[in-house]
Amino acid sequence: MINLRLYSSVSHVTTPIFYPNAKPHLGHLYSSLLCDVYHRWMQLNNAKSLFTTGTDEHGLKIQIESERQKYKTPLDFVNKLYPEFIRLDNFYNISFTNFIRTTNSDHIANVTKLWELCNKNKLIYKGTHKGWYSISDETFYPESKVIKNPNEPNKFINTESQNEVVYQSETNYFFKLSQFQDRLIKFFEENPHFIQPRSKHHQLLNYLKSTELKDLSISRPISRLNWGVKVPNDDSQIIYVWFDALTNYITSIGGISNVNSLEWKNTSHVIGKDIMKFHSIYWPCFLWGAELPLPRRIIIHNHWISNGMKMSKSIGNVVEPIEIGKKYGTDIIRWYVLENSNLEDDSNFVEQDVAHLKELFIGKWGNLINRCCGTKFNISRSVQRFHSENLSQEYNEIIKDDNLRTEVSNLLNSLKELKIVMKEAIENFDYAQILKLIWPIINHTNAIVQISKPWERPELEQDLIIFTCIEVCRILAILCQPIIPNISEKFLDRIDVLPSKRSLSFAEIGSDNNYGSNSNSKGRELPIS
Numbered sequence: 001m002i003n004l005r006l007y008s009s010v011s012h013v014t015t016p017i018f019y020p021n022a023k024p025h026l027g028h029l030y031s032s033l034l035c036d037v038y039h040r041w042m043q044l045n046n047a048k049s050l051f052t053t054g055t056d057e058h059g060l061k062i063q064i065e066s067e068r069q070k071y072k073t074p075l076d077f078v079n080k081l082y083p084e085f086i087r088l089d090n091f092y093n094i095s096f097t098n099f100i101r102t103t104n105s106d107h108i109a110n111v112t113k114l115w116e117l118c119n120k121n122k123l124i125y126k127g128t129h130k131g132w133y134s135i136s137d138e139t140f141y142p143e144s145k146v147i148k149n150p151n152e153p154n155k156f157i158n159t160e161s162q163n164e165v166v167y168q169s170e171t172n173y174f175f176k177l178s179q180f181q182d183r184l185i186k187f188f189e190e191n192p193h194f195i196q197p198r199s200k201h202h203q204l205l206n207y208l209k210s211t212e213l214k215d216l217s218i219s220r221p222i223s224r225l226n227w228g229v230k231v232p233n234d235d236s237q238i239i240y241v242w243f244d245a246l247t248n249y250i251t252s253i254g255g256i257s258n259v260n261s262l263e264w265k266n267t268s269h270v271i272g273k274d275i276m277k278f279h280s281i282y283w284p285c286f287l288w289g290a291e292l293p294l295p296r297r298i299i300i301h302n303h304w305i306s307n308g309m310k311m312s313k314s315i316g317n318v319v320e321p322i323e324i325g326k327k328y329g330t331d332i333i334r335w336y337v338l339e340n341s342n343l344e345d346d347s348n349f350v351e352q353d354v355a356h357l358k359e360l361f362i363g364k365w366g367n368l369i370n371r372c373c374g375t376k377f378n379i380s381r382s383v384q385r386f387h388s389e390n391l392s393q394e395y396n397e398i399i400k401d402d403n404l405r406t407e408v409s410n411l412l413n414s415l416k417e418l419k420i421v422m423k424e425a426i427e428n429f430d431y432a433q434i435l436k437l438i439w440p441i442i443n444h445t446n447a448i449v450q451i452s453k454p455w456e457r458p459e460l461e462q463d464l465i466i467f468t469c470i471e472v473c474r475i476l477a478i479l480c481q482p483i484i485p486n487i488s489e490k491f492l493d494r495i496d497v498l499p500s501k502r503s504l505s506f507a508e509i510g511s512d513n514n515y516g517s518n519s520n521s522k523g524r525e526l527p528i529s
């Protein structure tokens, strides 16, 4: 049991678990970043926050790739590749709290248990399955979605993902998915926020209303697929990789016995649109089939594109995130990726824009802090003098210039507005909206230093202007910790903000009455270079 008195709330966010069939790329980093910012924000807000990621290690795609690369067993193959995902996370400060590997024994026990619960409820039966299977997508496609491959006339592809399909006929276990069609439609209609963004909710609802759900094959004969969890009481069949993979979300909260927990009720699954059918249709039905509650919601994001196609391990059209992070800095990439994407649209990676962003960080934001830390000023004295939540009287009395007073008041209003927008935007994973508001605030603060020339003003006026500008820098650095943890830390260190005063409650004007003690000394390093 969680002691809620210690926390303002409880939250759990998950990335998809990724196939370790090759090294991760920018797309994987994107899903992880969306979750990391949410998780860090929750923690900054004093919430108990869990963050699950991991690797989906079973299935035909892994089996085939491991054979192709001449590994002794698929386990040897995934053992070699799963650390690459952890390496990427560590490199980018992705602060997951739980890493699930589907080859772990506790996970396998959960998959077996979920199967048994669905079976007990008479939702699983044995039958013959004929159809077009895509190994790459690990799914069957209906005849209507299969065409000849225009480049290789002897082969076939499906029209959804364009990946190759092969015809298979075999004995499988089936899940009675068709029974859940009306319940799904009703649930989506009554819970329009379960699938976000709204466009995806409508897309799924339209699909469900126009397409008859067929029962789903949820096992493969061991002769075709041997790398996976065995069907309980039938050693000749292996459980379908999606039934296995989706269960990881329950493994991460401590297993099926914990699904009535607050963590589960507050779980947000973040996924790419390529896997929305599995999460939005199959997953709720598997859970209902076992009489288990659903998570809070599913957040679906679009893709990073390269050469006009989804960036993908199998195609190889990828941006290598560690290389690019070494070149520009991980926080610059974190910011770039989040500022140049949104859930609704596909995004293109443009390296020139990353270089430009880095210049902005150094030339605008870093420079603003350096200016305030100049030896002509005294941040500590300014803070001692003016730390107060309401400075309007001081501004009226000390700053005689009407124009400057108006500029300062507008600046402080945009800072307040940012905090309000941030709360809602983070809840909706809409980070670009926040980041676009930050540069105008920095530019505005720089302009105020430029036009007011505090170095030419009497001490009291100078201190008030410096106090205002450095408060903007301090508050922005506190608010941006979830997005750029390293750079924010450097900024806050540079102005000597105590580690105990970096939580969200200190992101208010005047809330820290004691910082900047040594900031205007000569010889202090630049915050970023």
Ligand SMILES: Nc1ncnc2c1ncn2[C@@H]1O[C@H](COP(=O)(O)OP(=O)(O)OP(=O)(O)O)[C@@H](O)[C@H]1O
Pocket (backbone or CB within 6 Å): 016, 017, 018, 019, 020, 021, 026, 027, 028, 030, 031, 136, 270, 271, 272, 273, 274, 275, 302, 303, 304, 305, 310, 311, 312, 313, 314, 315
């Ligand atoms: N181009 C992309 N843009 C955004 N997210 C992506 C992208 N590629 C993968 N992802 C993330 O990874 C998930 C899929 O993981 P997976 O390991 O199957 O990646 P993949 O590169 O598409 O793999 P493969 O090419 O082997 O099919 C997506 O749902 C999404 O969360």
